Amino acid sequence: MNEKTTIYDIAKALNITAATVSRALNNNPKISEATRKLVMETAAKMNYKQNKLALALKSGKSNNVGVVVPYIDRNFFSAIIRGIEEELYPLGYHVIICQTHELENTEIDNINALLNAQVDGILMSVSKHTEQTDHLNHVLNKNVPLVFFDRKKDINGVSTVTINDYEGGYRATKHLIEQGCKRIAHISGHWALEIYKHRFNGYKQALLDHGISYNKDYVIKAKSDISAGKKAVEKLLKLKNPPDAIFSSSDYVALGAIQELKEHGIKIPDDFCVVGFSNEPFTKFMELSITSVDQSPLDMGKMAAKVFLEQVKEANVKIEKKVVLTPTLKIRKSSSKIGKK
Amino acid sequence: MNEKTTIYDIAKALNITAATVSRALNNNPKISEATRKLVMETAAKMNYKQNKLALALKSGKSNNVGVVVPYIDRNFFSAIIRGIEEELYPLGYHVIICQTHELENTEIDNINALLNAQVDGILMSVSKHTEQTDHLNHVLNKNVPLVFFDRKKDINGVSTVTINDYEGGYRATKHLIEQGCKRIAHISGHWALEIYKHRFNGYKQALLDHGISYNKDYVIKAKSDISAGKKAVEKLLKLKNPPDAIFSSSDYVALGAIQELKEHGIKIPDDFCVVGFSNEPFTKFMELSITSVDQSPLDMGKMAAKVFLEQVKEANVKIEKKVVLTPTLKIRKSSSKIGKK
DNA sequence: TAATTAGATGCAATCGATTACACGAAACTA
DNA sequence: TAGTTTCGTGTAATCGATTGCATCTAATTA
Numbered sequence: 001m002n003e004k005t006t007i008y009d010i011a012k013a014l015n016i017t018a019a020t021v022s023r024a025l026n027n028n029p030k031i032s033e034a035t036r037k038l039v040m041e042t043a044a045k046m047n048y049k050q051n052k053l054a055l056a057l058k059s060g061k062s063n064n065v066g067v068v069v070p071y072i073d074r075n076f077f078s079a080i081i082r083g084i085e086e087e088l089y090p091l092g093y094h095v096i097i098c099q100t101h102e103l104e105n106t107e108i109d110n111i112n113a114l115l116n117a118q119v120d121g122i123l124m125s126v127s128k129h130t131e132q133t134d135h136l137n138h139v140l141n142k143n144v145p146l147v148f149f150d151r152k153k154d155i156n157g158v159s160t161v162t163i164n165d166y167e168g169g170y171r172a173t174k175h176l177i178e179q180g181c182k183r184i185a186h187i188s189g190h191w192a193l194e195i196y197k198h199r200f201n202g203y204k205q206a207l208l209d210h211g212i213s214y215n216k217d218y219v220i221k222a223k224s225d226i227s228a229g230k231k232a233v234e235k236l237l238k239l240k241n242p243p244d245a246i247f248s249s250s251d252y253v254a255l256g257a258i259q260e261l262k263e264h265g266i267k268i269p270d271d272f273c274v275v276g277f278s279n280e281p282f283t284k285f286m287e288l289s290i291t292s293v294d295q296s297p298l299d300m301g302k303m304a305a306k307v308f309l310e311q312v313k314e315a316n317v318k319i320e321k322k323v324v325l326t327p328t329l330k331i332r333k334s335s336s337k338i339g340k341k
Numbered sequence: 342m343n344e345k346t347t348i349y350d351i352a353k354a355l356n357i358t359a360a361t362v363s364r365a366l367n368n369n370p371k372i373s374e375a376t377r378k379l380v381m382e383t384a385a386k387m388n389y390k391q392n393k394l395a396l397a398l399k400s401g402k403s404n405n406v407g408v409v410v411p412y413i414d415r416n417f418f419s420a421i422i423r424g425i426e427e428e429l430y431p432l433g434y435h436v437i438i439c440q441t442h443e444l445e446n447t448e449i450d451n452i453n454a455l456l457n458a459q460v461d462g463i464l465m466s467v468s469k470h471t472e473q474t475d476h477l478n479h480v481l482n483k484n485v486p487l488v489f490f491d492r493k494k495d496i497n498g499v500s501t502v503t504i505n506d507y508e509g510g511y512r513a514t515k516h517l518i519e520q521g522c523k524r525i526a527h528i529s530g531h532w533a534l535e536i537y538k539h540r541f542n543g544y545k546q547a548l549l550d551h552g553i554s555y556n557k558d559y560v561i562k563a564k565s566d567i568s569a570g571k572k573a574v575e576k577l578l579k580l581k582n583p584p585d586a587i588f589s590s591s592d593y594v595a596l597g598a599i600q601e602l603k604e605h606g607i608k609i610p611d612d613f614c615v616v617g618f619s620n621e622p623f624t625k626f627m628e629l630s631i632t633s634v635d636q637s638p639l640d641m642g643k644m645a646a647k648v649f650l651e652q653v654k655e656a657n658v659k660i661e662k663k664v665v666l667t668p669t670l671k672i673r674k675s676s677s678k679i680g681k682k
Numbered sequence: 683t684a685a686t687t688a689g690a691t692g693c694a695a696t697c698g699a700t701t702a703c704a705c706g707a708a709a710c711t712a
Numbered sequence: 713t714a715g716t717t718t719c720g721t722g723t724a725a726t727c728g729a730t731t732g733c734a735t736c737t738a739a740t741t742a
Binding site: 357358360361364371372373376395397398399400401 | 720721722723726727728
């Protein structure tokens with residue numbers, strides 16, 4: 001029962017041409033009302049479904065977009081994907097998802113695979129370890145719309161959707177200062193990603209703007225996981241003049257830091273405040289909920305999709321749009337000295 | 342610079358036929374070594390990339406599989422997707438993701454869209470509110486391999502990958518009994534999903550097997566969110582003889598329950614034990630970490646992919662495979678009366 | 683009534699790759 | 713040397729839908 005109805009089957013059944021069937025189904029005005037109705041009914045009766053592949057081959061449009069992220073099972077990225085999907089699905093697009101695992105080669109493979117699959121566009125967050133840009137230029141040469149979100153490379157003609165990481169760092173730090181913290185440390189990430197530089201810059205500027213001098217010893221670069229957070233705290237506590245607060249560029253690091261601080265019997269937020277970054281779901285769920293910078297990933301995804309759609313619309317014009325979203329500070333217990341009940 | 346090389350371009354450049362080029366690229370033994378080499382080199386030079394759409398149309402295989410889940414941004418599902426991807430990517434498949442938001446109509450739309458896109462198979466977890474099965478039978482009629490994971494419908498000829506929910510419920514409950522809990526309540530989910538029935542059955546049987554009588558008042562059906570957990574606890578605590586433990590079919594409900602219990606000044610795990618289900622990441626991160634039943638979503642995804650691949654391989658034979666994975670109980674603080682340090 | 687025109691449909695090429703079949707030339711067999 | 717293989721390529725159809733151009737009929741116009 002391999003039921004597969006094509007326009008030829010319909011044509012044969014009605015003793016007309018496939019061309020006529022095609023026109024009728026597409027509401028071409030050249031077709032008589034009678035024929036159109038007849039074709040429509042027969043198509044429904046025969047359970048006809050348009051073969052998108054044939055259409056794609058003919059039109060050169062696959063109605064698929066590729067989304068490339070480091071990991072799919074991180075809330076931040078899956079929420080972005082969800083945003084993209086919500087925006088694109090109603091328009092008939094499908095989303096093909098790839099993960100790079102932060103590997104440059106995997107990223108290159110993915111991009112090539114997506115191009116072979118004739119996707120109509122690629123939305124991506126570049127991998128931490130990507131240095132080359134040949135594969136990205138290749139996308140542009142093929143005239144396939146490319147949009148970066150969150151993590152970007154500076155390539156001419158590519159639109160980006162990011163958050164203002166500087167502002168995020170600034171606000172988080174300012175908040176800690178307002179809580180009365182005097183010696184604020186910062187745990188950063190891999191500086192190959194400029195997002196971490198920006199967060200650091202915001203941190204530094206907030207200190208200076210409030211008359212606090214910047215102390216190099218208070219800044220640590222670390223991986224984005226719990227154990228890195230623990231190690232960082234160990235190191236910080238050994239300083240002559242240990243800090244009384246941490247602004248971390250990662251929620252996982254913030255969590256590890258908190259765990260380690262507790263081990264040392266340090267009371268949070270009374271004696272030590274902690275702020276994370278990303279607003280991962282768990283930060284809210286903890287008994288000692290963690291203050292964090294929200295990146296509104298859902299909006300970021302939607303915005304990236306919209307930028308892509310604009311590019312599709314204006315295929316002739318070269319658009320280079322830079323959308324910067326403003327992050328929000330979610331203040332929770334881990335940094336709420338003031339106004340504690 | 343719209344560089345798009347086809348086999349015809351290569352053919353023209355070498356003054357041979359596209360057929361020969363195609364054969365050379367596919368290592369057809371009928372082609373002379375000299376020609377093959379020449380074609381290969383020219384293809385590389387001209388930056389040729391096979392058009393998968395044309396191939397798909399010709400072969401009837403798109404090398405895309407559809408994955409349908411209720412939500413993409415729940416760890417359980419995104420981890421499954423990751424598992425599927427890891428298994429299928431190396432074989433050249435791409436994954437097209439759809440979410441139903443638990444809506445039957447959206448599910449139907451998604452399935453139809455995937456069929457139109459000529460996917461080679463559909464892997465799915467059915468929506469909570471799906472009652473019809475027409476759209477699913479339609480998939481089978483088109484001879485498109487269908488695999489259910491986690492949530493299934495009983496349809497003849499469809500393979501499934503699930504966990505043994507009964508066993509999960511049984512082990513969780515047995516564990517609570519071993520901790521000395523006497524009055525164990527159970528918070529279940531929407532019984533339209535048989536997974537919840539099975540977990541309940543496991544719970545009930547564990548009680549009976551250990552000489553504890555089953556008390557209907559201890560069982561509450563609730564949605565899978567935090568507030569539902571709070572409400573359920575409120576209700577349970579009002580009973581004449583309130584319970585001293587909860588086995589919840591959801592981690593979110595377990596979390597809500599714990600929050601509410603704390604509000605009532607009840608000490609966990611000393612006076613009350615709680616076990617959740619799904620092993621969501623946050624259960625591990627809490628200071629009072631939550632015991633939970635792990636469903637190994639990564640393995641589930643991989644297994645679903647493998648079952649799909651088998652079906653593709655044996656396209657002529659009808660395979661109906663039922664894989665049941667055994668869940669693991671992750672014992673954490675929320676239920677560790679014994680052996681507490 | 684003859685000529686023009688609008689309306690509806692058919693014809694055939696196209697998108698890019700694959701492949702059964704045909705064919706010519708070289709090599710081998712008897 | 714005539715007959716048979718073998719080898720390497722070319723020819724053309726195919727997958728399903730779209731579309732510019734040609735064609736035919738019927739209706740309108742002069």
